[in-house]
Amino acid sequence: MTDEFDHPSFLDNLIPLRGKLDQVQTAGWTPGAPVHSSLGCTVHAEQMIPVTDGISLAADICTPKVAGRYPAVVVFSAYSHQLQASGLPTGTNETGEPTVFTDRGYNHVMVSRRGMGRSQGDSVIFFNDTDVDDHVAVIEWCARQPWCDGNVVLFGTSYYAVVQPLVAVRQPPALRGFFGNGLDTDYFRHIAMFGGAPQVDFLTLWMGANFTLAQEKLHVPPIVRAAISHVVNSPLKHLWAPAIQKRMTEIQESFKRKTPDLKYRKLFADWVFDGKTRAAHSIPPGPHQELEKIQVPFVVVEDMSAFNLHQFGAYDLVENAGTPANRRWLIMAPPEYALPVYRWQTEALAFFDHIVHGADNGYAQQSPVRYHADGMKEEEYRGVAAFPAPEGSRVRYYLTSNGDDRQRHGFSADPGQGKNSWAAVPFGAIVPPGLDEAANPILTFEAQGEEDVEYAGAITVSLQFSCSDIDSHVIARLSRIDVAGNLHSLSLGSIRPALRRIDRERSTSVEIAINMDKPEPLTPGEPITLLFSLTPRPVRLKKGEKLRLDVASRTDLLRSDPAHGHEQFEMVVPPYFSRNTIHYGEQSYLDLHRLA
Known part of the structure; x- marks a missing residue:
């Protein structure tokens, strides 16, 4: 040489x-x-x-x-x-x-x-x-x-x-x-x-x-x-x-x-x-x-x-x-x-x-960790000793129903009851115009902040889930809605229900790794628990602003355009036409890391 x-x-x-x-x-x-x-x-x-x-x-x-x-x-x-x-x-x-x-x-x-x-x-x-x-x-x-x-x-x-x-x-x-x-x-x-x-x-x-x-x-x-x-x-x-x-x-x-x-x-x-x-x-x-x-x-x-x-x-x-x-x-x-x-x-x-x-x-x-939270000023960063920030703690918001599937549903400190469903349509499928009016493709959960709060850490969604077919796909997006009604995309996560076993050896404090080696087909109509991570975007939520969780089965329905600063790739999911259901209770919640 x-x-x-x-x-x-x-x-x-x-x-x-x-x-x-x-x-x-x-x-x-x-x-x-x-x-x-x-x-x-x-x-x-x-x-x-x-x-x-x-x-x-x-x-x-x-x-x-x-x-x-x-x-x-x-x-x-x-x-x-x-x-x-x-x-x-x-x-x-x-x-x-x-x-x-x-x-x-x-x-x-x-x-x-x-x-x-x-x-x-x-x-x-x-x-x-x-x-x-x-x-x-x-x-x-x-x-x-x-x-x-x-x-x-x-x-x-x-x-x-x-x-x-x-x-x-x-x-x-x-x-x-x-x-x-x-x-x-x-x-x-x-x-x-x-x-x-x-x-x-x-x-x-x-x-x-x-x-x-x-x-x-x-x-x-x-x-x-x-x-x-x-x-x-x-x-x-x-x-x-x-x-x-x-x-x-x-x-x-x-x-x-x-x-x-x-x-x-x-x-x-x-x-x-x-x-x-x-x-x-x-x-x-x-x-x-x-x-x-x-x-x-x-x-x-x-x-x-x-x-x-x-x-x-x-x-x-x-x-x-x-x-x-x-x-x-x-x-x-x-x-x-x-x-x-x-x-x-x-x-x-x-x-x-x-x-x-x-x-x-x-x-x-x-600081070992510097992060910019959505809602901060452009040049503002918070310094913390680690991520998730050690001075915070986990908080759990249970998903709750407001009635019909098309309603804006909510969060509660206590487990909810009942169920709501959305329709999963394969990406690129040929369907009649206006099908969304007959079968809603998204479930939305929203809550308005009563005080200023900052979240900075792992973001986890758990769903008690059932499907009318042997498999589907679940996409979850967390957003901030400012007082003017503008949506600011924060985090995205996805899971294939037939691949739901947790790989604990590869998981970290902010990511639940999923074992993808052995699919387990669903039994139609039988609830199972899905636990998965969203990307951990810190957010500063001001009083009067809303935190929104959207759940669907296709990325194009929850897309953020590159022109707005996001780089997001479509996933060719779900595999089947199905009706997907969230069953409310202790296993259906959003977990966040709230700063003290």
């Missing part, structure tokens, strides 16, 4: 890259002065990093223009890195802006996995052991380079975040810490089979956006990327970016119509048709059962806009990692869905300065 690094091309640096810090950057604080600033950026495009067995991975490496030895920020992904630094709102532009990192004295290394773009070799299964071996090799290669001081950290969103705990478990000697935004720790339940159903909508979008032959073969000269960055990061961005945001659903639908390379279509078929259990599914398990091996400091951001992706992994990591308690931080951020992802770069750089350089910039004084 050789250590070579090509000299920068004059043409590649003729036009400097341009960035624009225009999204949320810190969680409610202002860091102290950076260790370095204004160091400029030099682009070293298409560098080949040797890993093993004669295989090299392609990378774009950006270094500070001021000569010296600096820490390396590695971002490792399954995607082509051709447009990552351009600023274009692609679905994978989640690496941060190279110029932001190099200006502050960090090398920015964007590397594509085997088989993608100009990276050599071939690999289809994501997150496999070979990928992790390669990731470790890239980290150690960077640490040996004359432009690196031997310290390596990790950064990125989504895929770039998911791989971080996976490689941290290996404990590479040069790895000093990582900063991930939106990650998962158990890939089967957090990515492939959310709520007991295959993630076909997300997988179709993801593969169509990133794994077509055109994407695999894409090559954009660095000078063109730099020119694009000046266009998209100009002062006019405030004009076109909102227009893109409004069209986000349409853009996502266009990606779903693209044809992935055949090898990825085969992978999709394997996951959707054959991967019904952990043993049968080819997706690797993830680091869930090895988190105690992680020793380095880290920050994990839970972006609460993604209702059924990248949820629960952050809490699992913070709860079970081997990193000392005072060296791990959790940030729970408000919904913000915007592309490219330029969020959290200032926060990450302050963290890196603290752990790599020992900078006294205020990071050591940050």
Whole structure:
């Protein structure tokens, strides 16, 4: 294995890259002065990093223009890195802006996995052991380079975040810490089979956006990327970016119509048709059962806009990692869905300065958990010692009936009586217009607050449930209704009734993990208990505002649009036409964590 690094091309640096810090950057604080600033950026495009067995991975490496030895920020992904630094709102532009990192004295290394773009070799299964071996090799290669001081950290969103705990478990000697935004720790339940159903909508979008032959073969000269960055990061961005945001659903639908390379279509078929259990599914398990091996400091951001992706992994990591308690931080951020992802770069750089350089910039004084609750001011965060907040306690609100199924039902301190039903119609089914008027598809429970209250912790729904068929699906959404009547989506959870057994070994303090290995068909009309988690979004409920729980069987009925900051994927459920019933009593309730 050789250590070579090509000299920068004059043409590649003729036009400097341009960035624009225009999204949320810190969680409610202002860091102290950076260790370095204004160091400029030099682009070293298409560098080949040797890993093993004669295989090299392609990378774009950006270094500070001021000569010296600096820490390396590695971002490792399954995607082509051709447009990552351009600023274009692609679905994978989640690496941060190279110029932001190099200006502050960090090398920015964007590397594509085997088989993608100009990276050599071939690999289809994501997150496999070979990928992790390669990731470790890239980290150690960077640490040996004359432009690196031997310290390596990790950064990125989504895929770039998911791989971080996976490689941290290996404990590479040069790895000093990582900063991930939106990650998962158990890939089967957090990515492939959310709520007991295959993630076909997300997988179709993801593969169509990133794994077509055109994407695999894409090559954009660095000078063109730099020119694009000046266009998209100009002062006019405030004009076109909102227009893109409004069209986000349409853009996502266009990606779903693209044809992935055949090898990825085969992978999709394997996951959707054959991967019904952990043993049968080819997706690797993830680091869930090895988190105690992680020793380095880290920050994990839970972006609460993604209702059924990248949820629960952050809490699992913070709860079970081997990193000392005072060296791990959790940030729970408000919904913000915007592309490219330029969020959290200032926060990450302050963290890196603290752990790599020992900078006294205020990071050591940050609370282990900082969260933004719905209903707070935009820049306001609450700091607590853990999540759920230790100063709070669990409260239980029983579901109660107000009569006819179509009524707004309520909550009570005492168990309710009777029952109410809703109609479950398969996603995309052909039915007569106006069927909802004959068979209501949603049950709604609502209560108006008598005082100001804040909830911050696990959100659990229990239902005494029966169905007219052998299986169905249950979707629950919690919302805040402000005094003007506007609905603010907070949390979402789902469960397949035939897969209802709790996996206690994989559960955490905020997630009830469900065992999906052995379906247990329902007996029509016979009640069973469903206990499941909703995504834990904190909320500050003011007097006069309402807390609403909607229960249905389809995600499209409870959808929050990406244009409003949420990233939500449809689930092709329920499987059958059925009438679903909630039986009131001690087993039908909403559980919240109320602050003292």
